[in-house]
Amino acid sequence: MSQDGVNKSRRTLLVGATAGVGAVGAGFLAVPFVKSWLPSEKAKAAGAPAKVDISKIEPGAMLTAAWRGKPVYIARRTQETLDNLPALNSRLKDPDNSVKEQQPAYADNIHRSRKPEFIVLLGVCTHLGCAPKYFAEVQPETFDANWQGGWFCPCHGSRFDLSGRVFNGSPAATNLIVPPYSFEGENILVIGVDEENA
Numbered sequence: 001m002s003q004d005g006v007n008k009s010r011r012t013l014l015v016g017a018t019a020g021v022g023a024v025g026a027g028f029l030a031v032p033f034v035k036s037w038l039p040s041e042k043a044k045a046a047g048a049p050a051k052v053d054i055s056k057i058e059p060g061a062m063l064t065a066a067w068r069g070k071p072v073y074i075a076r077r078t079q080e081t082l083d084n085l086p087a088l089n090s091r092l093k094d095p096d097n098s099v100k101e102q103q104p105a106y107a108d109n110i111h112r113s114r115k116p117e118f119i120v121l122l123g124v125c126t127h128l129g130c131a132p133k134y135f136a137e138v139q140p141e142t143f144d145a146n147w148q149g150g151w152f153c154p155c156h157g158s159r160f161d162l163s164g165r166v167f168n169g170s171p172a173a174t175n176l177i178v179p180p181y182s183f184e185g186e187n188i189l190v191i192g193v194d195e196e197n198a
Helices: 002-036 040-045 079-091
Strands: 050-053 062-067 070-076 116-123 133-137 150-152 181-184 186-191
Touching: 050 062, 050 070, 116 150
Parallel strands: none
Antiparallel strands: 050 186, 062 070, 070 116, 133 150, 181 186
């Protein structure tokens, strides 16, 4: 084999190896660049619906979920609680949900929910954005003799009934917000997606 033949095959091998290494290097550069165009996991989670298993919530109990960086309260009301709601109307600032943007159309009722048993609320006080605390039972020593349970904001004293409606005399001007939600079967609640706009 002549000297020229050896040099040509070596040259071809070097050119091929260099091109291969260059292609791999370009791939390593391109992948992060292309990935930078995609939304981050944090951004995806911020707008993504949240699924919550509600099968283990006992009557009178509440659990807290997270959606779009905010707490969402999901409480299971007893029949006694539901029966007491109409009697509270005269003590509330907005018993008829007049601020329609605060709840989807399917929650524009005395229960402020799709299913009377469950209430779903953003856990953010409409006064200054604090997190109200849940009190499921009558506690006259804490509030007043007519307290039938609900949410109390310890920061400034706003009180809400078990439908998230604000009491007269509270600093908060409006009811707690009901986020869009739907049910997947009987036990899965999906916060952030309602059937009407799915």
